[in-house]
Amino acid sequence: MERTLIILKPDTIQRRLIGRVLQRFEDKGLVLAGMKLMCIDRELAQTHYAPHEGKPFYPGLINYITSGPVVVLCLQGNRCIDIARKVMGQTFGFEADPGTIRGDFGASRSFNLVHGSDSPESAATEIALYFSDNELLDYAPNGSAWVFPEDDA
Numbered sequence: 001m002e003r004t005l006i007i008l009k010p011d012t013i014q015r016r017l018i019g020r021v022l023q024r025f026e027d028k029g030l031v032l033a034g035m036k037l038m039c040i041d042r043e044l045a046q047t048h049y050a051p052h053e054g055k056p057f058y059p060g061l062i063n064y065i066t067s068g069p070v071v072v073l074c075l076q077g078n079r080c081i082d083i084a085r086k087v088m089g090q091t092f093g094f095e096a097d098p099g100t101i102r103g104d105f106g107a108s109r110s111f112n113l114v115h116g117s118d119s120p121e122s123a124a125t126e127i128a129l130y131f132s133d134n135e136l137l138d139y140a141p142n143g144s145a146w147v148f149p150e151d152d153a
Helices: 010-014 018-027 042-048 058-065 080-088 101-105 120-130
Strands: 002-008 031-038 070-077 114-116
Touching: 002 018, 002 080, 002 120, 010 018, 010 070, 018 031, 018 070, 018 080, 018 101, 042 058, 042 120, 070 080, 070 120, 080 101, 080 114
Parallel strands: none
Antiparallel strands: 002 070, 002 114, 031 070
16 A cells, blocks of 8 residues: 655645645545644755755745645555645646646645655655654555455555
8 A cells, every 4th residue: 555745735724725635635535544733844844855955946945835834644545646646736736737636726836735745765755754653544444445446456
């Protein structure tokens, strides 16, 4: 079972979209393994976004993610990373397809509502930044077999 990290960024929180955004992932059959409401400090933000250090958008990214509360999620399911990224949509809301989180709720280049891990390796690294092992649950809700049949892994 694959896992991914999702961050509902400060604009999602400020716009009171937490439930609507979380619902998109649940509607697709992904299971919530962990969830926290928190503020990301500069040190954690710099660690998380270290691969982007030195890029022109890096300072703004750090300022944005540390500007207010976020909700950090660990989701799990078969092909969880690919599914979550499709649910989120293209990075910039004005480029994202309708029906995606960014396509339906975003229009900005700067505020893009959500972060999602882009590979199994980054997911493992990112999840470990925000959750300890004892903060994550591994369970299958009733009805999971109707979303992810055993022969569809």
